[in-house]
Amino acid sequence: MTSIAPAPSATPAVGGVQTVRRVITYLLLATTVIIAASGLSGLLERLFTAGRVEVSFDNYGLATSLASAIIAGPLAALLWWLTWRDAAMTRDRASVTWPVYLVIMSTVALLISTITLLSWIANAITAGWDPYGLAVGIVWGLVWLWHNWMLRHPRKGPTRLSGAAPAIASLIGLTYAAGGLVFAVGRIVDSAVDTFTGSVVVSDPVWQLVLQPLVWAAGGALLWWWHWFRVGVRTQSFGFTNVILVFIAGLASYAVLAMGFTLTLLVILELVTGLQQPIAVTLDPLGIALASAAIGALVLVYHARVIAERSAGVRAATRLASAGVSLAYAASGVGVTLNALLATSSNSIIEGNIRSLLLGGLSALLVGGVLWWMTWRPLEASTAERVATPGRRIFLVIIFGVSALVALITLLVIGFQLFSFLLDGGSGESFVERSRQALGLLTATVLVATYHFAIWKKDRASHVAEERVRRIDNVTLVTSNDSAELVDAVRVSTGARVTVLERADAAEGEPDVAAIVAALDGVEASHVLVVAGANGSVEVIRLRG
Structure with a gap:
């Protein structure tokens, strides 16, 4: 009696083959889209310059653009049709590979289109017509619109990571806006300082130098406003959006603010302790310093209000991130200050390089120390409420890990310098002079690790529950x-x-x-x-x- 094998099931396999199929399909789709966009950009550039007799293109470049557009374009369309069919989307819509592809491609397309278009507008102020930037910006802008449409499609859009792409787009816009304002305000301050000191600087007119970063600020502000308010990133409670908020309010804006304060304090200390160089050189970083402090504070204050409306975990993560940034500045200040003091063993502290190094270290130590005191609040560090802060012990473990890595690297550097000194003692340079940078960094690392280890031991001895238990x-x-x-x-x-x-x-x-x-x-x-x-x-x- 012959047995008949059962017919294979029509239901697609979960994972395994299906995962491999999705990864390969989306990689091929991304590759063909990139190649086709490159070819179309080249053809569009030639279209824009068709009537300009002073421009000529080589046949090799034209052949490359034609091959990329004519061959990769239809292949990309075919792959997209095979992916976009109802049968394929029914299986792939809930998979993680579909939203990952859309998020990556939409972000890449947005970056390329905005960078090229804003650069094209900014360069047009001084350099004039540039067909390449306009062509690339238009093509990749269309690619972004296409992928953004797929992300928001009601029936075939992904069910996972739907808020990731808009959150990243809002971050990109905020970066453009804040960076453009920093450079614009910085150049205005530099111009005022040059007028005050009577310095003669041969450069483009001030209005051009200010208008170029303002183009980036305006474009970035529009991009941020659209995604933040119109798309609704501000009201999203998705995990990825919260991560973006913590990065902005706890890391990026705080780091820019601390850098601005540090550079400003350095300039003030240089002026107070007596000039050893022309005043124009001393005041040179003042423009970017004041602009960084002002714009960083503006971004921080606005997002602090948004963070206040979020969950306790998001608020705690933001505070811990701010404390980490402040700690990094303070620790670097300790290392640089000790480095400068060790340099006095063979040089005078009033020498220009050592003096500037010492003042820079003191500036970072003072600014980082004050900000760390405000965010970490060491006098209340071991209270039950603080011990129960979500993510606190993870923060302490990260501090230990970073400290161990830095200590290992500095110990290797010190060991190398020691053996180098013993084997090459005739160079006339002392061991301290050879390894003072590593010694300063190692000292700062040991201080940081020792303090946080003591806090960690107190946390363990307190028997306070760290976070809400997952139910x-x-x-x-x-x-x-x-x-x-x-x-x-x-x-x-x-x-x-x-x-x-x-x-x-x-x-x-x-x-x-x-x-x-x-x-x-x-x-x-x-x-x-x-x-x-x-x-x-x-x-x-x-x-x-």
């Missing part, structure tokens, strides 16, 4: 609303891994996001099944295992 490990949602907002809201409220099973037939009057989150309040289980029913009903079922 649920896994949540399976049965609903027709598979939006990223719902998934992220459940993930944030429970800390669980969330899986969505989409209903074949939508129930009338399904509950909204707030109702589903409220139904999970107080539930504790390793795995929970949540069924969104009709007329706003929510059924929560605890599962075994």
Whole structure:
């Protein structure tokens, strides 16, 4: 009797082959899109300069552009059609590879288009017509619009990481705006300083030097405003958006603010302790210093108000990040100051280089120390409320890890300098002079590690719970609303891994996001099944295992 093998299932395999297929497909799609965009940019550039007799193009470049556009373009269209079909999107929409591809490509396209277009506008102020920048900006702008449309598509857009691309775009716009304002304000201050000191600087007119960064500031502000307010990044509570907020308010703006204060204090100390160089040279960093402090403070104050509306975890992460930046400045100040003091063993402290080094170290130490005292509040560091701060022990472990890495590197440098000194003692340079930079850095690292180790020991001895214990490990949602907002809201409220099973037939009057989150309040289980029913009903079922 002959047995008949069962027919293979039509359901696609989960993971394995399907994952490999997605990765290869999206890599090929990204490659062909990039090549096609490059070819179209070259052809568009030639179109813009078709009537200009002074410009000639080589046949090699034209052949490259034609091959890239004519061959890669249709291949990209074919791959996109195979990916965009309903059958393919049904399987790929909930996978992580689809949103990762869209986020990466939309970000790359946005960066290329905005950088080239803003550079084209800024350079047009002094250099005139540049067809290349305009062509590249237009083509990659269309690529960005295309991928942004796919991200926001109601039926085929990804159900995961939907807020990542707008959050990154808002960060890019803010970076352009803040950077442009820093350079514009800095050049205005430099012009005023040059007028005050009577310095004669041969350069482009001041209005051109100021207008060029203002182009970047205006373009970046428009990009940030559109995504922050119109797209709604400001009101998003997605995990990725919170990470962006912590980076802006806790790291980037704080670092720019600290740099501005440090450079300003350095200029003041140079003036107070007596000039050893022309006043124009001493005041040279003042423009960028004041601009960095002002713009950094402006960005910090605005985003601090946004952070205040977020969860306790986001607020704590921002404070810890600010404390880390301040600590880095203070520690570098200790290392540079000790470096300058060690240099006095063979040189006079009043020498120009050593004196500037010492003042720079003291400036970083004072600014970083004050900001660290304000953010870390060491007198209250071991209170029960502070010990229970979310992420605090992770912060301490990161400090230990960074300190260990820096200490290892500096010890290797010191060891190298020691053996080099012993083997080459006739150079006339002392061991301290050879290794004073590493010795200063090692001392600062030891001080930082010692203090935070003591804090860590007190935390362990206090027996205070560090963070809220995760109540649920896994949540399976049965609903027709598979939006990223719902998934992220459940993930944030429970800390669980969330899986969505989409209903074949939508129930009338399904509950909204707030109702589903409220139904999970107080539930504790390793795995929970949540069924969104009709007329706003929510059924929560605890599962075994």
